[in-house]
Amino acid sequence: MEVVVGIAGKPNAGKSTLFSAMTGTMVAIGDYQFTTTETSKGIAYIVSRCPHTEIHKDCSPRRGKCFSGSRYIPVEILDIPGLIEGSGEGKGMGNQFMDSIRGASAMINLISPISDSKEMLSAHEMELGAKEVENEIIYWFSSRLGSEWDKFCRKVSHIQGPLEEKLLQKVGFFGIGLGEVKRILNSGNFPENLHAWNEENMENFSRIAMTVIRPIKRIVNKGDLLENTEEIRSKNMNVISADYELSIQRAYSAGIINDMETLEPTGKATQKQMDALERIQSDYRSGKINRIQNILTDMIKIQMENVIVYPVYDESKWCDKDGRVLPDAFIMKNTDTALDLAFAVHTEIGEGFIRAINGRNRMILGKNYELKDSDVIRIISK
Ligand SMILES: Nc1nc2c(ncn2[C@@H]2O[C@H](COP(=O)(O)OP(=O)(O)OP(=O)(O)O)[C@@H](O)[C@H]2O)c(=O)[nH]1
Ligand SMILES: [Mg+2]
Numbered sequence: 260m261e262v263v264v265g266i267a268g269k270p271n272a273g274k275s276t277l278f279s280a281m282t283g284t285m286v287a288i289g290d291y292q293f294t295t296t297e298t299s300k301g302i303a304y305i306v307s308r309c310p311h312t313e314i315h316k317d318c319s320p321r322r323g324k325c326f327s328g329s330r331y332i333p334v335e336i337l338d339i340p341g342l343i344e345g346s347g348e349g350k351g352m353g354n355q356f357m358d359s360i361r362g363a364s365a366m367i368n369l370i371s372p373i374s375d376s377k378e379m380l381s382a383h384e385m386e387l388g389a390k391e392v393e394n395e396i397i398y399w400f401s402s403r404l405g406s407e408w409d410k411f412c413r414k415v416s417h418i419q420g421p422l423e424e425k426l427l428q429k430v431g432f433f434g435i436g437l438g439e440v441k442r443i444l445n446s447g448n449f450p451e452n453l454h455a456w457n458e459e460n461m462e463n464f465s466r467i468a469m470t471v472i473r474p475i476k477r478i479v480n481k482g483d484l485l486e487n488t489e490e491i492r493s494k495n496m497n498v499i500s501a502d503y504e505l506s507i508q509r510a511y512s513a514g515i516i517n518d519m520e521t522l523e524p525t526g527k528a529t530q531k532q533m534d535a536l537e538r539i540q541s542d543y544r545s546g547k548i549n550r551i552q553n554i555l556t557d558m559i560k561i562q563m564e565n566v567i568v569y570p571v572y573d574e575s576k577w578c579d580k581d582g583r584v585l586p587d588a589f590i591m592k593n594t595d596t597a598l599d600l601a602f603a604v605h606t607e608i609g610e611g612f613i614r615a616i617n618g619r620n621r622m623i624l625g626k627n628y629e630l631k632d633s634d635v636i637r638i639i640s641k
Pocket of ligand 1: 268269270271272273274275276277290292340341342480481482483484499500501502503
């Protein structure tokens with residue numbers, strides 16, 4: 260599964276700064292609104308313990324990297340133009356914004372703790388701001404869903420199948436699949452007859468689609484400017500500093516640190532740089548500020564209920580045909596099966612699926628075996 264995470268939020272929240280830090284890509288950053296006018300794409304990494312540590316052999320990732328037992332698995336990140344009231348109707352950079360969230364499987368809702376007039380906001384105000392952004396996204400989805408509804412109802416009236424099959428004709432455009440439509444219908448109260456759907460039904464459907472199926476994580480940025488973050492964190496919002504993240508990224512590129520996690524300075528660091536790194540590290544240690552990579556990993560593994568699975572060709576050596584150990588790490592749904600993994604590797608492998616083998620205990624796995632996190636699996640195919 261290709262995971263795409265969009266960074267959304269009001270203008271000036273620090274989206275581009277965060278994007279630069281996460282992806283190591285240079286984009287325009289500015290202390291004014293609508294610095295970003297087009298969506299940028301980049302690659303960031305989630306981190307997970309690599310199974311190579313169990314067999315005492317080095318792995319050779321085809322994509323991403325592995326560093327002291329931690330496997331860095333790539334995900335795509337989108338830097339999305341700022342969102343304002345009315346973006347859902349195309350105001351501001353509305354159209355660019357909305358076009359890009361179609362492709363996102365999850366969103367970060369990045370919140371600034373400072374108002375446009377440069378005053379500090381209360382945790383409650385930050386929460387209200389976050390809701391405004393989410394409502395705009397839901398409004399956008401809902402208005403697309405509702406447009407030409409009668410025409411749509413007539414078009415699908417000949418479909419004999421269940422409601423989700425009809426609705427798929429409408430929402431497939433947003434990258435929402437049949438199973439997901441079914442999940443949405445099961446978690447709300449929706450009329451069986453599409454002609455009977457009212458605005459409330461559509462809004463409800465959109466809310467579930469854009470906050471549960473495509474989860475949104477609220478993250479307060481600019482934590483370096485905050486004295487205390489407890490109240491914010493008690494409202495289920497994480498706190499980060501994109502400025503810190505960018506400094507770490509730059510310090511690493513300049514050889515001032517050689518580990519982006521421990522931030523241990525190398526001999527190259529000046530006293531001033533060491534003091535700055537110490538200040539950053541102390542904010543992380545106290546829990547006042549979180550690392551974006553940990554938040555992203557939790558988002559993808561816990562909130563989105565995914566697992567990381569390693570397909571191999573040789574179940575005893577855990578390598579591919581060329582002897583590369585654990586060459587691939589796939590992000591899959593925790594409800595996906597061995598057969599789904601086979602299809603994710605290659606359509607032909609899926610079509611020719613015979614059985615799978617668990618690389619840890621050599622047990623044979625049928626096509627319905629549900630994938631577990633960190634599984635090493637060989638697929639045998641015709
Ligand atoms: N103190 C502090 N300032 C930050 C942080 N992140 C971003 N900024 C500043 O906030 C301003 C806006 O940053 P951008 O990254 O351009 O914000 P944006 O959300 O991409 O803005 P638009 O593209 O206009 O929507 C810049 O002056 C940044 O330097 C942070 O963590 N701490
Ligand atoms: Mg920007």
